[in-house]
Amino acid sequence: MNISIELPETFDTTHEQAVIAYLTDRVAGAPAWARVFTAFDLLEAAVLVVEEKRLSFRAVYTLLVDRPLANAYLADLLALQDVYQESPALQARYARMIGQSLADRGWRRPETRLLYAYLLYWWGSFARGYALEVEIFRDLDASGVQFLAHDLRDPHARYSLSDLTVSGLAGDIKTSTYFVQAAAPLAHDFYIVRLAIKGAVYTLVVMLQPDAWKKINGDTTPGTLDTLRDHIPAPVAIRHRGHTLVVLRYDSWKQRMLFQQGGAQ
Amino acid sequence: MSEPRLSDMSEAEFDAMIEGHIERTARGDQALPADVFVDLLLERRAASAEAPVTLAIDVHGDHLVITSDDPATDVVVQGNEILIGGRRLVLRLVHPSTS
Numbered sequence: 337m338n339i340s341i342e343l344p345e346t347f348d349t350t351h352e353q354a355v356i357a358y359l360t361d362r363v364a365g366a367p368a369w370a371r372v373f374t375a376f377d378l379l380e381a382a383v384l385v386v387e388e389k390r391l392s393f394r395a396v397y398t399l400l401v402d403r404p405l406a407n408a409y410l411a412d413l414l415a416l417q418d419v420y421q422e423s424p425a426l427q428a429r430y431a432r433m434i435g436q437s438l439a440d441r442g443w444r445r446p447e448t449r450l451l452y453a454y455l456l457y458w459w460g461s462f463a464r465g466y467a468l469e470v471e472i473f474r475d476l477d478a479s480g481v482q483f484l485a486h487d488l489r490d491p492h493a494r495y496s497l498s499d500l501t502v503s504g505l506a507g508d509i510k511t512s513t514y515f516v517q518a519a520a521p522l523a524h525d526f527y528i529v530r531l532a533i534k535g536a537v538y539t540l541v542v543m544l545q546p547d548a549w550k551k552i553n554g555d556t557t558p559g560t561l562d563t564l565r566d567h568i569p570a571p572v573a574i575r576h577r578g579h580t581l582v583v584l585r586y587d588s589w590k591q592r593m594l595f596q597q598g599g600a601q
Numbered sequence: 602m603s604e605p606r607l608s609d610m611s612e613a614e615f616d617a618m619i620e621g622h623i624e625r626t627a628r629g630d631q632a633l634p635a636d637v638f639v640d641l642l643l644e645r646r647a648a649s650a651e652a653p654v655t656l657a658i659d660v661h662g663d664h665l666v667i668t669s670d671d672p673a674t675d676v677v678v679q680g681n682e683i684l685i686g687g688r689r690l691v692l693r694l695v696h697p698s699t700s
Binding site: 349352353355356359360361365369373424427428431432435446447449450452453456460464511512513515516519520521522529530531532533537540561562564574576577578579581583 | 618622624633
């Protein structure tokens with residue numbers, strides 16, 4: 337079987353090094369992460385050529401990962417007792433199936449290693465993203481915060497514009513890497529995202545819309561990215577690249593929403 | 602010393618790298634540092650907003666179906682409708698297809 341990969345002309349060795357750095361967990365700092373995101377952006381234009389047939393990397397992802405694995409993974413994810421603790425192992429179990437699928441088709445070759453990396457990258461993004469969503473939905477439920485969430489079991493609802501609505505505010509739950517990779521319009525009232533601050537991992541609500549923040553009616557402390565950990569759980573207003581982001585701890589946000597909904601003491 | 606290329610790795614080296622990656626993902630989430638997150642998010646968002654968006658239009662009988670080449674933009678398309686910055690544009694054929 338003749339197999340080859342066609343890469344976009346702009347994909348060079350620095351991008352390949354960025355992919356290797358990602359796979360070996362050696363990405364540190366904004367410039368290095370920027371190269372990772374650009375590398376995977378560029379691979380969207382890459383093509384797998386099998387004999388006479390041409391498949392974009394995205395088409396291979398749909399064929400080998402999304403169609404056979406997505407719904408099964410989500411069903412297994414929803415059956416977990418402790419999503420935070422157990423979902424990484426579940427994600428890894430499914431990731432191993434991807435290599436096997438490539439091998440079964442005879443597509444796991446030295447020439448297709450970038451394709452394999454691409455599939456693992458996007459699988460990780462999908463699996464971590466929905467694990468975070470389920471974790472947040474369950475926690476909001478347990479906390480008594482009233483919210484409407486899209487149905488993960490329904491493939492159409494899964495791709496709805498908002499993941500959840502709380503007190504009339506539309507929100508999205510994203511992993512930090514997917515949030516940056518997608519670079520989607522910041523159209524939601526609020527975002528829930530997990531970030532590392534000075535080595536510690538926090539779940540944060542990033543309020544991007546001033547109007548949404550006004551509805552919560554809270555004051556903010558001016559801060560910088562460097563002083564964020566010193567200020568939280570107080571809400572911090574960060575000015576960066578011409579934008580103002582209001583950032584606060586997820587727990588603080590929950591308390592405010594509970595109070596607004598009349599459920600807090 | 603030059604950096605290794607994927608194609609230069611032996612099968613065993615590559616497999617070990619992949620397995621190491623999968624094992625690390627099984628140990629937990631990889632959250633970006635807050636400063637990297639905010640900086641790159643706003644930088645990439647600005648770059649995305651400046652990039653041109655191509656809309657392709659398919660005519661099926663009297664119906665128009667519009668698709669965007671970049672679903673991540675703030676130009677939202679659905680069927681024959683385009684939403685830009687809160688303004689809804691509805692496209693219709695002046696002379697319906699005679700086929």
